[in-house]
Amino acid sequence: MKHDEREPSAPDPVDVRLGARLAELRGERGWSLGELAERSGVSRSTLSRAERAETSPTASLLNRLCAVYGRTMSQLLSEVEAEPEPVVRAADQPVWEDRAAGFVRRSVSPPHGGLRGELVEGRLAAGADIAYDRPPVAGLEQHIWVLEGALTVTDRDTDHHLGAGDCLRLRVWGPTRFRCPGPGAVRYALAVVRP
Known part of the structure; x- marks a missing residue:
């Protein structure tokens, strides 16, 4: 769902978990939003809004962040989900x-x-x-x-x-x-x- 179609008080649960994981990855490296902005080419305000789940990140934004963090998009998305089972229905x-x-x-x-x-x-x-x-x-x-x-x-x-x-x-x-x-x-x- 597009951000403007959601109630401001009800962000998408996946976006919330994803934002928290993005903030955690940045924190693990000791980077400020400014440092991450320089490394990724994404504005500080966009990064901040994504980390706070105020916006749903685009595929291009996630790709840039994955490049900085050395992960595939699936790896990043899987980190906000439970450990996968051998069979995925x-x-x-x-x-x-x-x-x-x-x-x-x-x-x-x-x-x-x-x-x-x-x-x-x-x-x-x-x-x-x-x-x-x-x-x-x-x-x-x-x-x-x-x-x-x-x-x-x-x-x-x-x-x-x-x-x-x-x-x-x-x-x-x-x-x-x-x-x-x-x-x-x-x-x-x-x-x-x-x-």
Whole structure:
């Protein structure tokens, strides 16, 4: 739900836990909001609002923070959930949504501290366009398998146009961008392997 649609006194519980975890990570490093702003390229006010759950963080914001903290987005999101079980039922798979960007992310196999891989389902609305200025972890291996629709993935300066059934394998070293050209939404599986 968009921040402006919620009552100010009723922030989303996931945003509250996520904000607390972000504040904890910053505190563990002894950084001020100003230091984190310099490292991440995100304004102090935006960081403060995210930590206090006054706003729901966007995918791009979380990606920048993950890069600073050396985590994948799934790792960060899993840290605000309970320890994952070996079998994760569909109804129990954590879902995170960036409504403003038209992006829904389901952690199909939430990450575990002893494992390097994870599986994510992504859904982008027609016309959605999400840009990441850096990988959350340099050299991250990704396998992007389009299940329905069409997806354009830009890895640095190279565009990859994918249709249903196509799979792109890459190691992420620089900026990436995910776009759904339409006419309908796209649904894809993303296998992520930490280096």
